[in-house]
Amino acid sequence: MEKICFGVDLGGTTVKMGVFTPDGRLIDSWEIPTDKSDSGSHILEDICKSIEDKLAERDVTKKDLLGVGIGIPGPITKDGTVLNCVNLGWGVFNVEEKLSEMLDGVKVKAGNDANVAALGENWQGGGQGFEDLVLVTLGTGVGGGVIIGDKIITGANGAAGEIGHMPVVYEDAEVCGCGKKGCLETVASATGIVREANKLLKRESMPSKLRDIDDFTCKDIFDAAKEGDEAAMIVVDKLAEYLGIATAHIAAVTNPQVIVIGGGVSKAGKFLLDKIEEKFAEKAFHACKNAKFALATLGNDAGMYGAAALILCNN
Amino acid sequence: MEKICFGVDLGGTTVKMGVFTPDGRLIDSWEIPTDKSDSGSHILEDICKSIEDKLAERDVTKKDLLGVGIGIPGPITKDGTVLNCVNLGWGVFNVEEKLSEMLDGVKVKAGNDANVAALGENWQGGGQGFEDLVLVTLGTGVGGGVIIGDKIITGANGAAGEIGHMPVVYEDAEVCGCGKKGCLETVASATGIVREANKLLKRESMPSKLRDIDDFTCKDIFDAAKEGDEAAMIVVDKLAEYLGIATAHIAAVTNPQVIVIGGGVSKAGKFLLDKIEEKFAEKAFHACKNAKFALATLGNDAGMYGAAALILCNN
Numbered sequence: 015m016e017k018i019c020f021g022v023d024l025g026g027t028t029v030k031m032g033v034f035t036p037d038g039r040l041i042d043s044w045e046i047p048t049d050k051s052d053s054g055s056h057i058l059e060d061i062c063k064s065i066e067d068k069l070a071e072r073d074v075t076k077k078d079l080l081g082v083g084i085g086i087p088g089p090i091t092k093d094g095t096v097l098n099c100v101n102l103g104w105g106v107f108n109v110e111e112k113l114s115e116m117l118d119g120v121k122v123k124a125g126n127d128a129n130v131a132a133l134g135e136n137w138q139g140g141g142q143g144f145e146d147l148v149l150v151t152l153g154t155g156v157g158g159g160v161i162i163g164d165k166i167i168t169g170a171n172g173a174a175g176e177i178g179h180m181p182v183v184y185e186d187a188e189v190c191g192c193g194k195k196g197c198l199e200t201v202a203s204a205t206g207i208v209r210e211a212n213k214l215l216k217r218e219s220m221p222s223k224l225r226d227i228d229d230f231t232c233k234d235i236f237d238a239a240k241e242g243d244e245a246a247m248i249v250v251d252k253l254a255e256y257l258g259i260a261t262a263h264i265a266a267v268t269n270p271q272v273i274v275i276g277g278g279v280s281k282a283g284k285f286l287l288d289k290i291e292e293k294f295a296e297k298a299f300h301a302c303k304n305a306k307f308a309l310a311t312l313g314n315d316a317g318m319y320g321a322a323a324l325i326l327c328n329n
Numbered sequence: 330m331e332k333i334c335f336g337v338d339l340g341g342t343t344v345k346m347g348v349f350t351p352d353g354r355l356i357d358s359w360e361i362p363t364d365k366s367d368s369g370s371h372i373l374e375d376i377c378k379s380i381e382d383k384l385a386e387r388d389v390t391k392k393d394l395l396g397v398g399i400g401i402p403g404p405i406t407k408d409g410t411v412l413n414c415v416n417l418g419w420g421v422f423n424v425e426e427k428l429s430e431m432l433d434g435v436k437v438k439a440g441n442d443a444n445v446a447a448l449g450e451n452w453q454g455g456g457q458g459f460e461d462l463v464l465v466t467l468g469t470g471v472g473g474g475v476i477i478g479d480k481i482i483t484g485a486n487g488a489a490g491e492i493g494h495m496p497v498v499y500e501d502a503e504v505c506g507c508g509k510k511g512c513l514e515t516v517a518s519a520t521g522i523v524r525e526a527n528k529l530l531k532r533e534s535m536p537s538k539l540r541d542i543d544d545f546t547c548k549d550i551f552d553a554a555k556e557g558d559e560a561a562m563i564v565v566d567k568l569a570e571y572l573g574i575a576t577a578h579i580a581a582v583t584n585p586q587v588i589v590i591g592g593g594v595s596k597a598g599k600f601l602l603d604k605i606e607e608k609f610a611e612k613a614f615h616a617c618k619n620a621k622f623a624l625a626t627l628g629n630d631a632g633m634y635g636a637a638a639l640i641l642c643n644n
Contacts, residue, residue, distance in 0.1 A: 089616055146485050148582075160582060167477060169584020170461050171616050179614035180581045181574055184499055192614060259496055263578045266495045267463075267475060269484020299494035299507060301404050301486050 016072065019080040019325045020065055023127065023317030024048065024057070026087055026101040031064060032318040033072070036080060038138060038326055042068070043318065054103035062116045081121035082113065083324035085130035085317045089172035094124045097172060123324035127317055129166045129175050132159025133329060134320030135274050139312040144271040148264050149310065150177055150257070152279035155191070156199040156206075160268060165329055167268075178203070180260050186213075201256050204232040204279055211235050211249045220245050236282040250282075250289060258293025265294075265302035276310025283309065330393045334640045335380055337399040338442065338632030339363065339372065341416040346379060347633040348387070351395060353453060353641055357383070358633065369418035377431045396436035397428065398639035400445035400632045404487035409439045412487060438639035442632050444481045444490050447474025448644060449635030450589050454627040459586040463579050464625065465492055465572070467594035470506070471514040471521075475583060480644055482583075493518070495578060497571050501528075516571050519547040519594055526550050526564045535560050551597040565597075565604060573608025580609075580617035591625025598624065 021040075023030040026048060033042040046064050049056045065082065069075070086109060088099030094110030114122040125133070132141075132149035141147040141161070150158045156178030160167040167174045178199035179192055187196035188209070200206050208231065211224060222245035223238045224230050238246035261273050273294075275287060291307045298305070312319055323329060336355075338345040341363060348357040361379050364371045380397065384390070401424060403414030409425030429437040440448070447456075447464035456462040456476070465473045471493030475482040482489045493514035494507055502511035503524070515521050523546065526539060537560035538553045539545045553561035576588050588609075590602060606622045613620070627634055638644060 162477070162482060167583055169617070170586040171584060171619065173580075173614065173616035174582065174584040176581045176584070176614050176616065179617075180578050181612040194612070194614065197614075260578075263495050263575075264582055265488075266491045267489065267579050267582045268482055269486060269489040269491070271485040297496045297509070299488065299491050299509070299512075301488035301491065302484070302494075304486065 015078045016074055017078045017080055018072070018074055019322050020082040021318040021320070021322030022061060022082060022084040023130070023321055024061070024084055024086055024102075025127070026050070029057075029061060029064075030314070030318050031061070032315070032322065033068060034322040034326065036326065038322065040315070040319070043315070048102070050103055053105075054099075057102060058109070058113055058116060062113070065117065076118055076120055079120050081123065081325035082117065083130070083321035084109070084113065084122065084124045085127035085321045086124055087127045090124055090126050091172050092168045096124075121325065123329065125166055125168070125320070125324055125329075126159075126172055126175075128157035129159035129168065130320035130324065131276070131316035132161050132175065132274075132320065133166050133323045134312050134316040134318070135276065135310050136161045136164060137323040137327060138319050139316060140274040140276070140308040140310045141272050146268070146270045147272045147274055148175075148177075148261075148268065148270045149274045149276055150261065151277035151310070152202055152204070152275065153277035154204060156202050156277075162268060164327065177260060177264070180263060182256050182259050198256060198260050202253055202279070207232045207235060207249065207253055207279065210252065211246070214245055214249055218245065222246065232279055233281070236285065240285055250286070254286070254289035254293045257290045258297050261290065261294050262297035262299070265298050265305055269302045270305055272306040272308055274308050274310050276316065280309055331387065331389055332393045332395055333387070333389055334395040334637050335397045336633040336635070336637030337376060337397060338445070338636055339376070339399055339401055339417070340442070341365070341402055344372075344376060344379075345629070345633050346376070346383075347630070347637065348383060349637040349641065351641065353637065355630070355634070358630070363417070365418055368420075372417060373424075373428055373431060376428070380432065391433055391435055394435050396438065396640035397432065398445070398636035399424070399428065399437065399439045400442035400636045401439055402442045405439055405441050406487050407483045411439075436640065438644065440481055440483070440635070440639055440644075441474075441487055441490070443472035444474035444483065445635035445639065446591070446631035447476050447490065447589075447635065448481050448638045449627050449631035449633070450591065450625050451476045451479060452638040452642060453634050454631055455589040455591070455623040455625045456587050461583070461585045462587045462589055463490075463492075463576075463583065463585045464589045464591055465576065466592035466625070467517055467519070467590065468592035469519060471517050471592075477583060479642065492575060492579070495575050497574050513571060513575050517568055517594070522547045522550060522564065522568055522594065525567065526561070529560055529564060533560065537561065547594055548596070551600065555600055565601070569601070569604035569608045572605045573612050576605065576609050577612035577614070580613045580620055584617045585620055587621040587623055589623050589625050591631065595624055
């Protein structure tokens with residue numbers, strides 16, 4: 015009989031679901047909407063139903079289901095307790111126990127979505143082959159995850175890898191969504207990068223292609239920088255400097271083999287990666303300096319892969 | 330027959346050696362000089378001889394020796410390979426294998442001295458009862474160690490916990506012993522604190538008790554600050570701010586339960602601890618904010634304790 019495992023990436027809008035073989039191949043994937051009504055109380059039911067349907071479709075019994083791994087968009091402790099997942103409307107409960115009960119005792123492992131994505135990149139993505147890595151995701155927000163010895167570092171309150179909230183900005187610091195000032199996220203998220211560019215263009219009078227674009231995006235900034243636009247280059251250099259400082263701090267704490275850069279902003283590719291690496295080399299302690307820099311390769315599937323790894327790699 | 334374990338803290342000047350019972354009681358301790366002649370090639374011989382003598386004295390055979398744990402003042406990998414321990418004159422070799430061979434196959438476990446001290450504080454010191462902790466030692470230099478799940482985090486090159494080299498100073502940054510500018514060590518080591526005080530007194534004209542003391546020490550600064558001396562208070566506040574920033578970075582990366590402050594500078598006690606905690610509360614992400622702050626309690630014995638824990642706690 016076919017043995018399979020589910021990797022579930024539970025997001026605020028959709029749930030990405032994947033079927034994996036025991037050796038880690040993704041053989042099927044689909045999405046269902048995240049129903050946040052009634053304090054998110056239908057979410058786990060919907061996931062269970064989708065799993066049961068898929069089992070029936072593939073003619074697989076629960077006996078041959080190796081388990082369900084799930085990434086949650088909020089803090090979660092080592093024992094699987096979610097702590098007020100506000101964007102789902104959830105309070106405090108053990109999601110591993112509850113989902114397992116709903117699936118008649120199937121093995122369930124849960125983790126924070128960013129940490130789980132880091133595990134995915136460690137398993138089959140940009141950090142494959144390295145047991146000690148850090149993922150930094152630069153998207154709408156800035157997040158990340160710390161993997162040591164191929165395992166997720168969860169931390170006392172499930173808040174390890176909260177790289178977006180490292181206090182790197184001292185001067186002219188903006189208020190972050192978290193309420194603090196000067197978080198990495200305020201300058202290294204897509205929104206933050208655009209805001210910094212707008213501030214620069216207002217402050218300085220240099221000509222720039224960006225001045226001709228209404229509501230320019232983060233991609234416009236990188237495109238302009240790649241073409242040598244002075245203002246855009248200043249913005250990218252400053253971004254790289256903050257990321258160099260943050261990764262140097264991370265390196266001094268956990269000394270990873272590889273630092274993987276992911277999220278939408280990382281689509282700027284090697285151009286951005288090289289600049290971060292250059293600043294890292296200036297700021298990092300010599301004994302940590304040989305950390306490699308790599309781009310994330312799993313994109314939006316990283317969470318699904320990592321969730322499956324929770325089961326298949328016994329994390 | 331009595332079963333024992335040795336905890337050895339190998340320093341640049343002396344080797345501190347302790348005998349521990351299987352349940353972790355220190356029942357004997359002494360020191361021998363560190364003989365750095367001939368590229369430190371006599372150091373392990375001297376340690377072996379001292380161990381053999383102690384075994385004879387206590388009438389214990391190697392069969393009843395549970396093992397020897399040893400802290401090394403330099404980077405060391407997970408498998409026990411020291412990487413150019415410059416202050417001993419050592420090159421690259423596996424110290425666990427070599428020492429074990431010299432002791433007829435006794436179990437030997439080695440770790441970096443700062444990391445091992447962190448394990449000691451985790452085991453029986455200021456971090457006792459917490460499995461996730463970070464030790465920050467403020468002494469002649471600034472060092473530390475990261476413990477997760479009661480285990481030392483070693484890192485790719487044995488450089489995890491190199492907290493003294495976090496690049497926290499952006500303005501008016503001094504060159505660190507490591508060659509980089511702006512390391513935490515340049516402002517938070519005993520020497521760094523005194524230098525910052527001298528810079529302030531030169532820059533500002535305020536009266537201060539410190540002006541009446543030739544070559545004032547770090548302790549003089551804390552004593553003056555405790556008595557309300559304005560200049561000394563500015564120095565201590567700035568120190569606390571840098572430590573608050575560094576510990577907030579650490580918390581965002583590993584989210585420890587407790588942050589233990591040790592080293593000579595920590596003799597300033599609760600006065601300093603409260604100030605660091607206050608700055609940490611300003612800088613740290615809310616989900617990491619409930620980290621406790623504690624003073625190290627094992628003093629110079631932390632390395633010996635941690636070395637014994639390498640054996641007795643199966644680290």
